[in-house]
Amino acid sequence: MRRRTLLAGAAGTLPLLAAPGLLRAQSTSRPVQLGLVSDMGGPFRDVGGPGQRVAAELAVQDFGGSVLGRQIVVRQADGQNRADISAQLAREWIDREGVDALADGAASSAGLAIQEVCRERKRVYLITGPATSDMTGARCSPYGMQFGYDTxxxxxxxxxxxxxxxxxxxxxxxxxxxxxxxxxxxxxxxxxxxxxxxxxxxxxxxxxxxxxxxxxxxxxxxxxxxxxxxxxxxxxxxxxxxxxxxxxxxxxxxxxxxxxxxxxxxxxxxxxxxxxxxxxxxxxxMSDKARAFAARFQQRIPQHPPGLQHAGVYGATLHWLKAVQAAGSTDADAVVAAMKSTPMNDMYNENVRIREDGRAMHRxxxxxxxxxxxxxxxxxxxxxxxxxxxxxxxxxxxxxxxxxxxx
Structure with missing residues (x-):
């Protein structure tokens, strides 16, 4: 019963795509997919939540809407800040839907569980919600990279x-x-x-x-x-x-x-x-570029400006897409190598490198x-x-x- 309830809840929120006209398909191939496991109704909804999807979609828009001739799709679902639910969502997305990378994660306990699934399944994990520094410490993964902040x-x-x-x-x-x-x-x-x-x-x-x-x-x-x-x-x-x-x-x-x-x-x-x-x-x-990003973000979420998690998922998504383009593949090993060998450049990061342990070295x-x-x-x-x-x-x-x- 619990498994049926979990999957039914996920099915209601899984394919949350960009607004019409945002993405531009260039072929009929399987889309390149990014899955956000977020807190959609709990204590981290405002600092992450729906804003994570908005920020990721703005990055997709700025990249051009497609990569390797394939449409880019952003999914989002509620992990409820629970390790078991978040890990199950990650497995279902990867095994059944062919999701190419995971992002967000909300609570650190949930993020650590997602990181283990991505390690097993060899998928990129863009860590933008969980803050524990263990993500790039003793619990680090060859496929996990942490953006924006840590404890x-x-x-x-x-x-x-x-x-x-x-x-x-x-x-x-x-x-x-x-x-x-x-x-x-x-x-x-x-x-x-x-x-x-x-x-x-x-x-x-x-x-x-x-x-x-x-x-x-x-x-x-x-x-x-x-x-x-x-x-x-x-x-x-x-x-x-x-x-x-x-x-x-x-x-x-x-x-x-x-x-x-x-x-x-x-x-x-x-x-x-x-x-x-x-x-x-x-x-x-903090800058003209940050103000321009905030203005676009607030067209979708006018209640507050973007915070560090929203900026983090924007930069991480854009950098991941650039790496997919450079690698000519969504293969996690090739993409991670490209992400770590090429500096990040976006609306608030200038020549930011990603260390061997997966830490993005922002100011x-x-x-x-x-x-x-x-x-x-x-x-x-x-x-x-x-x-x-x-x-x-x-x-x-x-x-x-x-x-x-x-x-």
Whole structure:
């Protein structure tokens, strides 16, 4: 019964194609297919969700709509942030539908499961939703490449800055699954490397609505910084309730939001987020090219500008298609070789290389949400605090434990 339910649910969402006229078929051959396993109704819907499909389709449009004389098709389905469902979708797409590459993945636990399916089936996996740095560490794959962000870069940018600024004692409220564990671990390492101490931590289940008991423990710890190792609506609920508790009133405690994305700021409201510091690889207003991409994205999703996951899937999809063209094939080994030997260039990446372990070496940036009174437009939220070069942003390849890395 469970299997029939799963397949019935998938069938309702599987072939989500681009808008009419977006794709241009040049032959009757089997299409080249990209499958997005996303969170369509859970805590990561706004930061990923339908926007991932929009971003992927914009990349397909910019590429020209076809490759090797074949139409390009984008599929999307809801993995529900569950490893078993996401892995089953990946298998069904590859085995029955002939999908050539997978992308997104939403929750890290789901992404790790998809990565194993892609390893077994020899399919490219464009990792744009899962954030755990284990994707390119001990759990790396010859077919997996991670774009946009990971827990190492997110935590080291923000935790290093706050610890150096005097926030030398920390308490973590952590999402109780692979992403949260990795984010707390990587942030803890950054805090300790800069002379700070972690006084305690508490684990909160995914989709927690009431953070009161966790916030009480954080306040009782006496820590100067409360690190939020969660994301999506879990992060939003935690930030809102911390404000209601007056946790940061008087400036004695700072909130370290280790993964904030622009749709989160929209949902929380500008005034709630004033002063918030976070690390990100993309901001919609960072350049003329980024603003042009955001304008196109918002024609389809006007509620908020694109965030780093949307930018990540755009760049990953475009780079994958260029590699398919260069390789003259959708064969995963040939395509991965082309992707790793050719730098990424798109609307926010310039000559970005993909390392042996699958990590795309983007620049990262430290942003601060400026006062709402300084906003010049509805979504004018951030000012740039620091530009973090790739060699400082990402974990050294020698420390990740990826078995693909030659010693």
């Amino acid at each position: 190492y870069a997110l935590s080291h940018g923000t935790a290093t800055a706050l610890t150096k600024a005097g926030g030398d004692t920390w308490f973590f409220i952590t999402a109780d699954y692979a992403f949260g564990h990795a984010l707390e671990r990587d942030a803890t390492n950054a805090v300790r490397a800069n002379g700070g101490r972690v006084l305690g931590a508490v684990k909160a289940p995914l989709n927690t609505s009431d953070f009161s008991s966790f916030l009480i423990q954080a306040r009782a710890s006496g820590a100067k910084v409360v690190g939020l190792a969660n994301a999506g609506t879990d992060l939003q609920n935690c930030v809102k309730q911390a404000a209601e508790f007056g946790l940061t009133r008087g400036g004695r405690v700072r909130m370290a939001t280790l993964l904030v994305q622009i749709p989160d700021v929209v949902s929380l409201g500008h005034q709630t987020c004033e002063g918030m510091v976070f690390t990100d690889s993309f901001y919609w207003d 990262m940036y430290l942003w601060q949400v400026k006062p709402a009174s300084e906003a010049k437009s509805r979504f004018d939220f951030c000012r740039l605090v620091a530009d973090i070069p790739p060699e400082e942003a990402w974990r050294p390849m020698s420390e990740g434990g990826c078995p693909l890395v030659r010693s």
